[in-house]
Amino acid sequence: MMKNSIVLGALFLMLASCSLSKEIREQRDTINGTWILQDVSFEQEGDFKAKLFNDADAFCFEGSSWYFFENNSTGSYTINGNSGACPTGTRNIRWSVQEDPSGANRLQFKYIDEKKNDLYGRTGYGMDIVSLSSGSMTLKSNVNANGEMVSVIYSFNKQ
Structure with a gap:
């Protein structure tokens, strides 16, 4: 019985790892590491105030x-x-990194505690991957700012 459970577990892990496309695996590998969020800007013209990821104002993330x-x-x-x-x-x-139904890839995250348990249930955040290279990454998400939906652009440089 225990042997069957181990075999089934190994098979599940193997299938799960194979389910990621080659592009997703490559993007995950490129994202791996430390990044500095150099700039947070809004795609639309105007002076916006937005709280990002239910955490802090946009300028705090720079x-x-x-x-x-x-x-x-x-x-x-x-x-x-x-x-x-x-x-x-x-x-x-x-x-x-998930493939969006539109074909764009998204970097998604959710908060966890020190023991890696999810906080806040199924609540998470996603950003479209606009560009990604070994040294820079640009992400984009839509947020509510001053009562209207605007696009936020996140520009990262790899350390």
Whole structure:
């Protein structure tokens, strides 16, 4: 009985790892590591105030450090604090790259605790992968800013 469970578990893991497309695996490998979020900007013209990821104002994320560990799909980001109005500290995340039904790939994450248990149930966040190379990454998401939906552009450089 125990042997069958082990074999079934190994088979499940093998099938799950094979289910990722080659493109998704390559993107996960490229994302692996530490990134600095250099710039957060809005695609539309105007002066917007937006809270990102139900955490902090957009400007707080500029200069934040993001770490992605591909082996177990965990990581973190750290807000260092801009102008003292930002909630500083490290947030643990579980992340993935998923193919969107439209064909675009998305970097998704949700918050986890120190023991890697999900926080906030099924709540998570996703950003379209606009561009990705070994040294830079541009992501995009739609958020509510001043009562209207706007596109936020996240520009990262790899450490």
